[in-house]
Amino acid sequence: MSVAFIGLGAMGGPMAGHVSAAGLLKAVGNRTFAKAEAFAAAHEGVVAVESLAQLPESVDVVISCVTADADVLELAQSLAALARPGLVLIDHSTIASASAVQAAEIMRAAGGDFLDAPVSGGVEGARNGKLSIMAGGHPDTLGQVQPILQGYAARITHMGDVGAGQNTKAVNQVLVAGIAQAVCEGMALAEALGLDPTRLLPTLGAGAAQNWFMERRGPTMLANQFSSGFKLALLHKDLLIVKALAESAGTDHSIVDKCLADYGTLMAQGHGDDEISSLIRLKRKP
Amino acid sequence: MSVAFIGLGAMGGPMAGHVSAAGLLKAVGNRTFAKAEAFAAAHEGVVAVESLAQLPESVDVVISCVTADADVLELAQSLAALARPGLVLIDHSTIASASAVQAAEIMRAAGGDFLDAPVSGGVEGARNGKLSIMAGGHPDTLGQVQPILQGYAARITHMGDVGAGQNTKAVNQVLVAGIAQAVCEGMALAEALGLDPTRLLPTLGAGAAQNWFMERRGPTMLANQFSSGFKLALLHKDLLIVKALAESAGTDHSIVDKCLADYGTLMAQGHGDDEISSLIRLKRKP
Numbered sequence: 001m002s003v004a005f006i007g008l009g010a011m012g013g014p015m016a017g018h019v020s021a022a023g024l025l026k027a028v029g030n031r032t033f034a035k036a037e038a039f040a041a042a043h044e045g046v047v048a049v050e051s052l053a054q055l056p057e058s059v060d061v062v063i064s065c066v067t068a069d070a071d072v073l074e075l076a077q078s079l080a081a082l083a084r085p086g087l088v089l090i091d092h093s094t095i096a097s098a099s100a101v102q103a104a105e106i107m108r109a110a111g112g113d114f115l116d117a118p119v120s121g122g123v124e125g126a127r128n129g130k131l132s133i134m135a136g137g138h139p140d141t142l143g144q145v146q147p148i149l150q151g152y153a154a155r156i157t158h159m160g161d162v163g164a165g166q167n168t169k170a171v172n173q174v175l176v177a178g179i180a181q182a183v184c185e186g187m188a189l190a191e192a193l194g195l196d197p198t199r200l201l202p203t204l205g206a207g208a209a210q211n212w213f214m215e216r217r218g219p220t221m222l223a224n225q226f227s228s229g230f231k232l233a234l235l236h237k238d239l240l241i242v243k244a245l246a247e248s249a250g251t252d253h254s255i256v257d258k259c260l261a262d263y264g265t266l267m268a269q270g271h272g273d274d275e276i277s278s279l280i281r282l283k284r285k286p
Numbered sequence: 287m288s289v290a291f292i293g294l295g296a297m298g299g300p301m302a303g304h305v306s307a308a309g310l311l312k313a314v315g316n317r318t319f320a321k322a323e324a325f326a327a328a329h330e331g332v333v334a335v336e337s338l339a340q341l342p343e344s345v346d347v348v349i350s351c352v353t354a355d356a357d358v359l360e361l362a363q364s365l366a367a368l369a370r371p372g373l374v375l376i377d378h379s380t381i382a383s384a385s386a387v388q389a390a391e392i393m394r395a396a397g398g399d400f401l402d403a404p405v406s407g408g409v410e411g412a413r414n415g416k417l418s419i420m421a422g423g424h425p426d427t428l429g430q431v432q433p434i435l436q437g438y439a440a441r442i443t444h445m446g447d448v449g450a451g452q453n454t455k456a457v458n459q460v461l462v463a464g465i466a467q468a469v470c471e472g473m474a475l476a477e478a479l480g481l482d483p484t485r486l487l488p489t490l491g492a493g494a495a496q497n498w499f500m501e502r503r504g505p506t507m508l509a510n511q512f513s514s515g516f517k518l519a520l521l522h523k524d525l526l527i528v529k530a531l532a533e534s535a536g537t538d539h540s541i542v543d544k545c546l547a548d549y550g551t552l553m554a555q556g557h558g559d560d561e562i563s564s565l566i567r568l569k570r571k572p
Contacts, residue, residue: 120493132492155492157485161449164481168489171476175495185541186460187527192535193453199443203454206418206441207406208516209461211497229495242475249478250571254544255471285536 002026003056003148004049005065006075006094008035010231011119012065015092018151020065026056031066046141052078060084061145065092067237069099076103076114085111088141090149092133094118094173094238097163100136104162113141116162117149118169120176122216123229130154134172136165148226167182170242176213176230177239177259180276183214187221188283197222214278221277229275236263236272288312288344290335292361293379294321296517297405298351300318301378304437305349306332312342317352338364346370347431351378353523355385362389362400374427376435378419380404380459380524383449383531386422390448399427402448403435404455406462408502409438409515416440417481420458422451456528458543462499462516463545466562469500473507474569482503483508499563507563515561522549522558 004027005016013035019025020043029049030036036048049055052075055062066077072091079089089107091100091114100116107114115137118189125131129152135142142158149156159168190200204210217229219237239260246253262282271278290313291302305311306329315335316322322334335341341348350361358377365375375393377386377400386402393400395552401423411417415438421428424559428444435442444452472495474484487504490496503515525546532539548568557564 005532025342031377042465048480120495122494125493130361132489134489155489157489159481159485159489167479168476168481168486171472171479171481171486172490172493173493174472174475175468175490175497177501178471179495179497181541182461182464182468185538186457188537189460189532189535189539190454190457192537193531195445195450195454195457197443200454200457203418203420203441203443203445204458204461207411207458208408208498209406209458209465211465212494214461228375245479246475249475251472251474251478252569253475255467258540283538 001061001145001146002056004029004059004062006030006062007065008039009065010123011092011126013039014123015063015065015131015152017043019148022148022151024148024284025172026059032046052217054083055082060086061088061090063090063148066090067093067234069095071098072103076106079112080106080110083110087112088115088145089113090115090117090145092117092119094241095166095170096241097136097166097170100166101163104137113138115141115145116165118165119153120169120172121154124216125154126152133157134159134165136160136162136167145228167245170245173235173238173242174256177235177276178255179211181255181259182278183211183263184221184277184280185283187218188190188280191222192285198249217267217275220275221280226271226274226278229277231273232263232276232278233267233272235276236260236267239263265275287348287431287434290315290341290345290348292316292348293351294325295351295433296409298379299325299351300409301351301417301438303329306416307435308434308437312345320382325399338368341368346372347374347376347434349376349378351436353520354383355380358389359385359392360428362392362525365398366392366396369396373398374401374431375399376403376431378403378405380455380527381452382527383422383452383456386452387449390423399424399474400448401427401431402451404451405439406455406458407440411440412438419443420445420454422446422448422453437481453531456531459521459524459528460542463521463562464541465497465499467541467545467548469497469504470507470563470566471569473504474566477508477523478571502546503563506561507566512557512560512564515563517559518549518562518564519553519558521562522546522553
């Protein structure tokens with residue numbers, strides 16, 4: 001297999017690095033092209049492509065890690081226009097499951113295939129190759145690209161048909177956002193009570209309050225460090241997708257609504273690029 | 287050391303069992319006295335006491351795991367009335383830190399001492415002896431009773447003076463209650479989307495959504511099993527303490543308020559004895 005990776009952000013960058021380390025990466029693309037050029041310069045055998053028309057003939061798998069639904073659909077259309085049967089698009093972005101189904105229709109009509117394969121595990125998971133991949137699509141296609149994904153995944157789970165990966169990611173984001181509410185509200189109280197973080201965090205982590213987010217973001221939020229991790233404007237974007245999904249499913253979305261309101265406030269205050277633990281700002285005594 | 291254990295509920299029962307297994311337990315007490323009698327009958331060398339006046343002379347440490355602040359204060363007063371200098375009361379209940387300070391004053395005035403030592407880790411933590419103990423009080427006293435606590439703790443943390451244990455537990459309960467909101471809202475959505483729990487839960491657990499509660503209560507809540515675990519009426523009681531504490535600290539308590547409202551609704555519907563994951567009832571499509 002021969003891979004092109006599109007989208008070299010905080011997650012995509014390190015993921016593409018793992019594909020390159022496995023000797024499978026041939027090309028990279030990125031909206032800010034200089035980033036793709038820098039990546040190519042640092043990785044032997046990898047070329048930077050400005051448009052998909054420049055995609056090396058040998059590439060049979062394209063991986064995307066971009067932001068919006070429209071980015072993924074545009075990418076699928078550009079790949080379909082190349083008329084290369086057998087071409088597989090694996091999308092790691094968080095988009096609506098309906099958009100994933102649309103992208104699959106486009107790829108399949110052109111004789112290719114599509115997997116929705118959103119990820120969880122944060123920037124550290126991308127860096128150390130320990131992401132959880134929740135995939136939807138043909139199991140045979142997933143089996144075929146498994147060796148690529150294994151380069152950056154601790155766990156790859158086939159959740160069902162195309163869209164099932166994104167539906168799983170939507171559920172994941174309810175938990176991620178809601179847990180941030182719980183932990184930030186708790187940490188603001190702990191801080192006000194003068195509890196020592198070096199004793200508090202391991203104590204909480206040894207009981208029923210244990211969670212991934214507190215272990216990674218507890219120490220940094222209490223030190224007012226919000227520069228690395230998951231940008232809150234991106235979680236806000238994801239939660240708009242989640243809210244629409246919960247509305248159509250008819251389930252309660254009150255925690256999602258609360259998170260949307262709070263992250264909206266922080267974005268309006270100019271904190272959109274902060275890590276999601278920056279929510280502690282709204283939990284502290286005013 | 288020679289121990290009496292007061293309060294043989296879902297947590298206290300197994301904890302007292304560990305003290306007995308260590309050969310340190312001499313007496314047990316319980317509001318419903320038949321429970322204490324049954325425990326004593328099943329554990330050699332342990333007597334059931336109906337009142338603290340019957341406390342064996344050899345007992346130098348009393349451990350309590352009861353419900354309300356008033357229970358603990360009454361216990362401290364009864365022990366002080368025994369006028370046995372050196373008697374230590376260790377309280378594992380969740381009460382206000384101000385009540386813990388009051389109990390310590392009573393015990394110390396009688397020549398004894400007091401530790402607030404609330405626990406986290408659920409009924410399974412109590413059963414398998416893997417609780418997290420968050421303790422407040424004199425470090426020397428804590429050091430002295432450490433061998434008893436080690437029988438049911440995976441971690442014992444000295445958080446500071448008397449009251450610091452309860453302050454830590456308050457923070458713990460913010461997380462426990464808020465994480466339940468996040469997980470129940472996510473699980474209701476997953477259920478409505480038809481996602482397979484046997485694939486969903488390990489997938490979420492391998493990423494940034496990982497948490498203790500989902501791992502233990504995810505499978506049971508999706509199977510509508512709410513009979514074992516942490517009774518929601520008890521969490522509601524704890525959250526009233528937490529809310530008062532956050533109000534006086536001046537920090538935001540909006541997630542705590544939401545949990546109080548939801549658990550209040552479930553109690554009014556007759557579900558007060560359900561496990562806290564029963565919150566999923568309010569998250570599902572009506």
